[in-house]
Amino acid sequence: MSYKLYIPGPVEVSEKTYQALTTHIIGHRSQDFVALYDDIQPKLQTLFSTTSPVFLSTSSAWGVMEGSIRNLVQKKALCCMCGAFSDKWLEVAHRCGKQADGYQVEWGKALEPEAIRKYLQTGEYDCITMVHNETSTGVMNPLKEIMDVVREFPEVISVVDTVSSFSAVPILTDEWGIDVVLTGCQKALAIPPGLALFTASDRALARAAQVEGRGYYFDFVEFKKNHDKSMTPSTPVLPHIFALKSKLEDIFEEGLEARYARHEKTNAMVHEWMTRNGFELFPEKQFASKTLTTVSNNRNIDMNAFNKRLKERFQMVINTGYGKIKGVTFRISNMGDETEETIGELVRNLDAVLEEFTS
C-alpha cells in the first residue's frame, strides 16, 4: 500500500521527479556529465545565495557534517546543541578524534547569540557547528543574528546544517558570512534521499588545505579540484543529480519568493489546526520552524494509534516524535511540494481522525 508522507523527511516526491530518476545514465567522466554539472551549478549558487561552489556529495547530510569536522577543525570546534541532530554532532566530532565542546540549550529553546559570543571570546575555537532548523524539536534558530556574532571572530569557520530549512526560507550564505551551508535532498528539495549538497567559502577551503587527516571521500580540497573540471571526486549518484536538475527547473519556475511564501502559508495552516484543536507548540513560538511543526502532545493522544488510523483511513502519515521527545511530541511537515490544497486536505483528515480519538 502506498501512502503519502507528511513526515519531516523523506517527504513526498512528485511524479516528475520520480521520472527524472530514470534518465538514461551517462559516464561521469564524460562531456555529458560536464554539461549536466555546468547546467545546474549556477542555479545551485543562486539557490544557496553564494558565489562559492556548490558541491554534490553522494552521501546523506551526515557525511558532510562529519566531513566538515575532519576538514575544518584544527584547534577545537564549538558544537551548538539544541536537539537530536545538533547534539549528535558533538559526539561525531569526538569520534573523529577532534577537540570539541558543546554549547547546549534545552530542547525546544533556540540558540542564543550572546551565549555564542561568550564561548567564542575565549579564543579556544576555530570552528562552530549548528543546525539551522532542528528537525527534532522544530526550532528554527535565529541564523542571521547568530552569524552577526560569529563574523566578529575571523578565525572561526562556520558550518550550518540547513537540512530541513534549505530552499524553504531565505538563507543568505554570502551576505551572512556562512562558510559552509550543507543540506540533504530529501527534505525541502523533495528528492528521494541519497545526495547531499554543500557550499565551501574560500576561507573554508583555505583552512581545509592546512588540516591533516581529511581523508579522501569528504575532502573539501578534492571536491574543489574536481569542481574546477565540472566533476565530482567519486562516482556520483547520477539519478539524483538528474532529479536535482528537474527540481531546479520547478523551483525557478515557481520563483524563490513564491516558494518561501508557500512554505510560510502552509506552515501557518498547520499551526492553525494545532491551535484550534487545543495543542501547543513544542518550541518557543518566535523560533518555530516554517517547514515542520513539532507539536506538544498535551492532549495525551495515543499518537501511534492515531497515525495508524490516519494511514489506514486516508493513506497519509505524520511523525510521532524523535529521540527523547518521541510520544510527548508529534511532527507534521510542510516541506517540499506541499500546497494550500494538499495541506488543507491533510488538516481535514487530521480533524476527522482526531474526532474518532476524542469522541
Next chain:
Amino acid sequence: MSYKLYIPGPVEVSEKTYQALTTHIIGHRSQDFVALYDDIQPKLQTLFSTTSPVFLSTSSAWGVMEGSIRNLVQKKALCCMCGAFSDKWLEVAHRCGKQADGYQVEWGKALEPEAIRKYLQTGEYDCITMVHNETSTGVMNPLKEIMDVVREFPEVISVVDTVSSFSAVPILTDEWGIDVVLTGCQKALAIPPGLALFTASDRALARAAQVEGRGYYFDFVEFKKNHDKSMTPSTPVLPHIFALKSKLEDIFEEGLEARYARHEKTNAMVHEWMTRNGFELFPEKQFASKTLTTVSNNRNIDMNAFNKRLKERFQMVINTGYGKIKGVTFRISNMGDETEETIGELVRNLDAVLEEFTS
C-alpha cells in the same frame, strides 16, 4: 541522444531496474524499511557467499575503501597496487593519517601470493587491501591463492575491492576467509551509481571496535548496530535499495551458475573479436578479467575518433583507457545484463567501425 554504455561502469541499466528506482518512498525508520532490509539481506548474504552481515552504504565504493582504512588499521596497512584504483588506495590510507606501505606490481601484471607472504612475514601489518579485478588494467588477481597466504597471518584483516567482479565470478568470502568484501552497484549489478555494499567478518568488527578515530558515517560498528535493527546508520539512498531488491530477483531467477557462465561467454566473445582483429590483451592472459577487457591499442587506432564514430553510427560507446594507460589501451565491458545477443551486436558494430578506420 541516448546511447548504450559498454564502459566498465556505470553499465547499461535495464528498464525494470529504472522503474524500480521510482518505487514510492518510505520512511527509513519505518517497519516498511525493516521489511525491505529483511527481504534483501539473506539474498545478499548468498550472493556475497557469507554468513556475515552485508551492509548498505550510501556512497560510492571509495567511501567504504576509505572507511576500511579508518576502521581496520591500527598498526600499518599493506596496500597491494596493480593499477589506478589499487594504487590510489595507498595514498588514501596516508591521507587518513594511517601508516601504510605499498606492494606495487607493474600495470598489467597480477599480484603474487609469494610476494605478499614476504611482506606479511615482517609482522608489520595488521591490514591488507587489494582490488580483485583492477578496472583500469583489466587484471583479475588470483584471489583464492592470495587468500591462502593471507590466512596464515591471523592478525591481518583482509579488505578486497570487488567493484568490477562482484556477482560476475564466484567470490567465496567465508570459504577464502576474506574479512571485508566491498563493491559498488553500478558495475556487475547494473544499477545506476550511488550505493556501495560490503561485508564485515566478526574479526573485522572486533578490530573496528578497538580503533580510534573511525568517525561516524563509515563506522563499521554503527553499521552493525543498525543492521541488528534492519536499518542503516544514516538516511539511505532508497531508490537504489528498491533497485537492488529488483536486481536480486533477476539474479536468482537466472541462477548464479548461469550468471557466471554468461559473463564467461560474453567475455570470450570480446576476446575473440580482439584476437581476430590483431589486437592484444593488455594484462597477462591467465589473469585477464572476465568482466571487462583491457585491450592494447597495438594497431594505433585513434580511439577517441573510433569511439565517437561508434556512438554516432551505432549509439554505443566503449572506453578509451584510464589513467596513465589512456589512449594506449581501450576497454570493453561485458558486465551487468549483457548477453550473447547484445555482445554479438556490439562486436559486429566494432567490426563495422574498424573497417572504416583501416580501409
